[in-house]
Amino acid sequence: MNGRLIAIAGLGLGIMGVALLHRPGSVRRVTGPLPNDVYVWQRVWTDPLHQALEQHATPFSELVVLAAEVVGNGRSARVVRVPVDYAFLSQVNRPVGLALRVGQLSGPDITADERAHALGDLAASLIQEASTNLVRVAELQIDFDCAAAKLEGYRVWVKEVRRQIAPVPVIITALPAWLKAPAFKRLVQTVDGFVLQVHSLERPRGHDAPFPLCRPEVARHAVEQAARLGKPFRVALPTYGYRLAFDAKGRWAGLSAEGSPKDWPADHVIREVRADPTSMVGLVREWTANRPETLHGVIWYRLPVAGDTLNWTWPTLAAVMAGENPQPSLRSATRRPRAGLVEVDLINDGQADGTSPVSVVLHWHQARLVAADGLQGIDVVDQGADAIQFRARWDFARMQPGERRFVGWLRLNSETEVTSEVRIDNHD
Numbered sequence: 001m002n003g004r005l006i007a008i009a010g011l012g013l014g015i016m017g018v019a020l021l022h023r024p025g026s027v028r029r030v031t032g033p034l035p036n037d038v039y040v041w042q043r044v045w046t047d048p049l050h051q052a053l054e055q056h057a058t059p060f061s062e063l064v065v066l067a068a069e070v071v072g073n074g075r076s077a078r079v080v081r082v083p084v085d086y087a088f089l090s091q092v093n094r095p096v097g098l099a100l101r102v103g104q105l106s107g108p109d110i111t112a113d114e115r116a117h118a119l120g121d122l123a124a125s126l127i128q129e130a131s132t133n134l135v136r137v138a139e140l141q142i143d144f145d146c147a148a149a150k151l152e153g154y155r156v157w158v159k160e161v162r163r164q165i166a167p168v169p170v171i172i173t174a175l176p177a178w179l180k181a182p183a184f185k186r187l188v189q190t191v192d193g194f195v196l197q198v199h200s201l202e203r204p205r206g207h208d209a210p211f212p213l214c215r216p217e218v219a220r221h222a223v224e225q226a227a228r229l230g231k232p233f234r235v236a237l238p239t240y241g242y243r244l245a246f247d248a249k250g251r252w253a254g255l256s257a258e259g260s261p262k263d264w265p266a267d268h269v270i271r272e273v274r275a276d277p278t279s280m281v282g283l284v285r286e287w288t289a290n291r292p293e294t295l296h297g298v299i300w301y302r303l304p305v306a307g308d309t310l311n312w313t314w315p316t317l318a319a320v321m322a323g324e325n326p327q328p329s330l331r332s333a334t335r336r337p338r339a340g341l342v343e344v345d346l347i348n349d350g351q352a353d354g355t356s357p358v359s360v361v362l363h364w365h366q367a368r369l370v371a372a373d374g375l376q377g378i379d380v381v382d383q384g385a386d387a388i389q390f391r392a393r394w395d396f397a398r399m400q401p402g403e404r405r406f407v408g409w410l411r412l413n414s415e416t417e418v419t420s421e422v423r424i425d426n427h428d
């Protein structure tokens with residue numbers, strides 16, 4: 001091929017590349033760190049919540065705070081306001097969004113619906129309350145799991161809310177199932193953006209069935225679908241978990257979430273489902289390297305607070321946001337409160353919960369074991385004349401990052417050096 005033909009061929013390929021890049025329906029791509037927002041979804045503002053915001057609000061671009069919830073249905077619907085500590089929020093020095101949760105209401109069937117006006121009035125009062133308390137609202141977010149068939153009516157609600165609170169931006173949460181609905185395409189034209197919720201819990205078929213809160217492949221696909229709408233959006237990723245109960249025949253019996261513990265019958269099987277940090281960090285890395293231009297960030301549900309047993313701790317979330325795969329790091333330590341008595345602690349110095357089957361093995365010389373006992377889900381296993389094993393049972397509770405737990409003790413007939421080591425194993 002001569003030079004002129006090469007030049008013409010190169011020009012043709014270049015034109016074809018530009019055409020492919022800008023073909024109708026194509027999505028521009030960007031790279032770089034993802035902004036992180038977080039939901040503050042607590043309905044009671046406790047000291048641990050204040051401490052969490054004091055210590056960990058800085059990395060977030062915005063805090064989206066639950067401000068009110070509409071519960072009930074039809075004429076029996078009522079508003080539950082969250083007593084948000086606005087005086088405290090005003091000192092946090094982070095942009096604040098307000099979330100208005102709408103429960104299981106029936107969506108409107110016609111455009112003239114008095115509930116649209118009531119929702120607009122409520123939204124306006126929330127903005128006013130925050131403003132009176134010196135908190136400037138960055139956005140109002142409406143969280144309503146509307147039936148797909150009612151999206152056209154939902155648009156009426158949203159338009160009325162936006163009219164009443166302008167110029168405050170109105171954002172809605174959206175489900176992946178809505179993305180192909182023509183009514184949703186019209187709905188998003190009435191808002192300033194949306195949050196794509198890719199986490200949920202489907203009713204499991206049995207206690208041995210997989211039930212992840214977020215499937216990475218589903219999240220990826222939904223993000224690409226959402227990007228084709230050409231509207232700015234964020235994606236909501238989970239940090240939380242549930243306890244699921246199944247009866248003696250393996251049938252679904254119910255669930256409990258943070259703040260609502262439940263005593264299930266003794267014959268019920270209890271399973272936990274939790275957000276998987278490894279899967280979430282994979283999504284963060286992918287979208288950091290290559291994502292649709294309209295994907296403006298991640299919003300995490302929810303802020304880690306001390307005492308939340310079904311949510312990630314701060315070290316786990318911090319690692320995931322940084323694109324690091326958090327891991328537990330378990331070690332043992334011994335204490336000598338008095339002669340012959342050795343107390344054993346298990347410590348998690350890592351960034352993730354310790355969940356693997358774990359044992360602590362202790363060795364000594366020139367002494368005889370008098371007694372020993374395991375605590376908090378730990379069994380004692382004899383290892384011979386000069387060793388003993390403290391082995392975790394099935395009911396050993398996961399260890400959070402930074403946790404130190406007293407797991408057992410032994411008494412020897414004389415003072416001697418005792419060494420300990422942690423083993424991660426797969427025992428029955």
